[in-house]
Amino acid sequence: MTAKPLLTALLPLVEDLSRELPEAERYRRLLDALRALLPCDAAALLRLEGQWLIPLAVDGLSTDTLGRRFKVDEHPRFQQLLASPAPTRFDSRSPLPDPYDGLVDGLHEQLHVHDCMGCPLMIDERPWGLLTLDALDPDRFDHLEPGALQAFASLAAATVTVAERIQHLARRAEDEHHRAEIYRQASGQQHQPMIGQSPALRRLQEEIELVGHSDLTVLVTGETGVGKELVAQAIHRASSRARSPLVSINCAALPENLVESELFGHVRGAFTGAQADRRGKFELADGGTLFLDEVGELPLTVQAKLLRVLQSGQLQRLGSDKDQSVDVRVIAATNRNLAEEVRAGRYRADFYHRLSVFPLHIPPLRERERDVLLLSGYFLELNRSRLGLDGLHLEADAQSALLAYTWPGNVRELEHLIGRSALKAWGRRADSRLLGLSARDLDIEQGVDMPMAAHQSPSPGTPPLPFSPDGDLRRATDSFQRQMIEACLTRHDHNWASAARELGMDRANLNRMARRLSLK
Template sequence: MSNQQLRCTIDNMAKPNLEALLSVALDLTTSLGAEDRYRRLLEAVRHVVPCDAACLMRYQDGVLVPLAAHGLAPEALGRTFCTKAHPRLDILCHAEAPVRFAPDTELPDPFDGLLASDATALAHVHACLGCPLRVEGTLIGLLTADARDPRAFEGVDAATLSWLGALAGAAVRTSQLIDALEHSAERLGLVADDLRRAAERERGASLLGTSPAMQRLRDEIALVGPSDLTVLITGETGVGKELVARAVHAASGRRGEPLLHVNCAALPESVAESELFGHVRGAFTGAEQSRPGKLEVADKGTLLLDEIGELPLSIQPKLLRALQEGEVQRVGADRSLRVDVRVVAATNRDIEREVAEGRFRADLFHRLNVYRLAVPPLRERRSDIPLLAGHFCDEARARLGVGPVRLTKAARELLAAGAWPGNVRELENTVFRMVLQASRGVPRGAPVVVKPAHLGVDVAAASEPAAREDDAEKATPAAAAAPLNEQVDAFQRGLIERAVAQHDGNWAAAARSLGMHRSNLHHLAKRLGLR
């Protein structure tokens, strides 16, 4: 259109029409949400086109999804329109300019029966037009208008419709870009939150140990890590399954993307679906805004489903579908999203027994159990205990702000002989507690010497047996000839007897001084023959 033609068009355009188009143009420069932008756009359409119904739709892969509507029944916004099933919409999608359909055309109207004012069918003869919305030659949507009066659109000139279509296309594109930026920012924010929490959990920890069991585990991780297969990590509580998952992620081609963590045991059934798959605004009470789920946020990265055996049965079919199809559907959404996520699952349960007893779906188990990594318990790699204890002593020194930490020989032997039902996590907590006890009264920066008495006995109460401990380290070969577990039992028995005696037979007070729960002290005393 030449400048002269443009000036003539503007001169001939009715003032209300010009003001309506101007309002659409101005909205492009304002900070509006998508819903408000679309609502104001349809208000402008009603000023320019005297219609009974208007609809703004987004186009994607042969399907049109309503974004906003005026004069249509509420259910219209919940539908999708395949262009191949609706000839009028198909014609509009292939058009380069606005199209007015003949009032008596035999082509069915896609909104027949969907008028808000009258849910009955549209009259066979009615006015209908549509504008393809194109940005840089690419179809992004349609704008349609219907009126019961077959002559309603005769006064609307083609140039005005072209302007309206161009501005509407720009408005939709602007909203899409804003939504994409907001979604990206939200995703990055959620990723940052997860990584921050992960850093707090990890605290620089890594897979430590030189035992044959740990070397075999490292070899398995090196094999499966780059493969992108789904991995199921099994092992007792506290063995370090999350560290194994991190090692798998670090060995994969996704190591540059986030590794997100979901603790399935901490997910109430009422929120588990939303946490994993996300939800749209208004999907349920309290859903004030749309939110992506962890599967969507972890796109291109890895998602650790910790304690997968605790996942509610009601959620398992949807997770299975997501793993099989690579698609997730937010709660309340009418369409699915493609995601590219590697899933690593972990559990301390006997998962085969859970399947046999009907508490876990067999099909989901087989989908997760593509490659299994069994993490050995600490009792099967006792040679790693001194190395782990030294690592935790160094961590304790940094976190507690104390001087160099040294374990005495007796303390090392005591730790090496422990049962450790809580595995590495229990060992870590015990070492931290011993270092804290040993640091009491030690000048800042001075060496902290950890002795067996610091396993749970107050330093003041331990001052008397300290000499005995030093003697134990210099024990004669005959005394040392006793099995290590018998020496440990004798040492624990002596500690308990002294603690109970110092508290006049009060076992609760003795348990507190030993840093133990009363029931645990009773069980230990019974095993040692003291009760």
């Protein structure tokens, strides 16, 4: 390649260095220039984070690639690219599996990448990530000059540096990593990323960043399965309390007589079985954040005591008359309309207003456009690793089916669907190391007929759930009740309090009925 074409390809990137561009647009232009300089079928820019390679931009690869997280030690080609400071090309006969097999965009059949090369991006003499080029023609890169890719990689590194400085990423990266490590140690949970590029998710992320730097109480609302706990974790990581613990409690999972003890602690002898003093969740979260999940299920008596803690930072352990001070930031979450609950007299207005200082609504998956494909890519990569496969991807009809579906169970439903479908496909084709999931593998319609039907009004004279009476009225009634309760529990992820509310029953009565029907 002569100097003139090289200069022509690199000049727009040099001009972009002096322009303030969104990170995604800057990286898209980078790959456009790369493919103009070095013709290929696909190109990708990946950032190295610990032991993971995270795609920041792809050109010529399927959309779900952006949602994937590639573990370096599971992909030997990535290992070799990172280990060499110079560009590396893999022989077309190389036995090493290619991470992009089956992911080249616009191809409906399952094809292997035949010509592959790439190089690391070095910033401050350390590997920042990778640039990769792939082609379906095994001879595509025969006449390519490695120096051209090396020159491009140097300019790409400058582009990345500018992008990070503009957005203050370089200064914050080490601190964010440290805070995430403290959080994982304190909570015992793994940090899960918020995957997506839709305007709805970007608005949510902007609000998380905004409120994260404050100490305001946040009320997170949204449908079942949208990821309310994930948002709570993101708010905590963005706050000045990130080095302190994030303590979570599911208010709906606690028996009513134990809620106070769990929240405020108790002293020895406070009730039968209290054989020693015990700290509650507020004390455990002192200096950090307390996440109250399903806060709409709290009894009115507990709401009053919580209100005092939120207002004054003072609490009393159950059975004690001694006040204790705590410094806790509260994030609450619910899928209920608490304003409506207040109007109905089932929720304290003062407690609701204290919780909702900063309301934060999570959009359902059906309003997040093509984020479903990025999330699918993330879950596909997790399942590929669990099943020990070389590749796991979505066929074109599967992508269309995912985009057309309304996702009543949101992200949680998608996660379970991908895991279930991957396992079934692997079981049917256990001899294959590279699997593509079709719409038939996803089996979306069959898997969601019951939950979808439960949200629709039955026609007159038609039971909302199918059952086959055998002539015995009692057995037919029990069968109907059992199916209805099971379907309701499935919709609410086995949250008995939420199921009881939908069924119009007291929670204790539902528990008694479930035991009679052998559901417990």
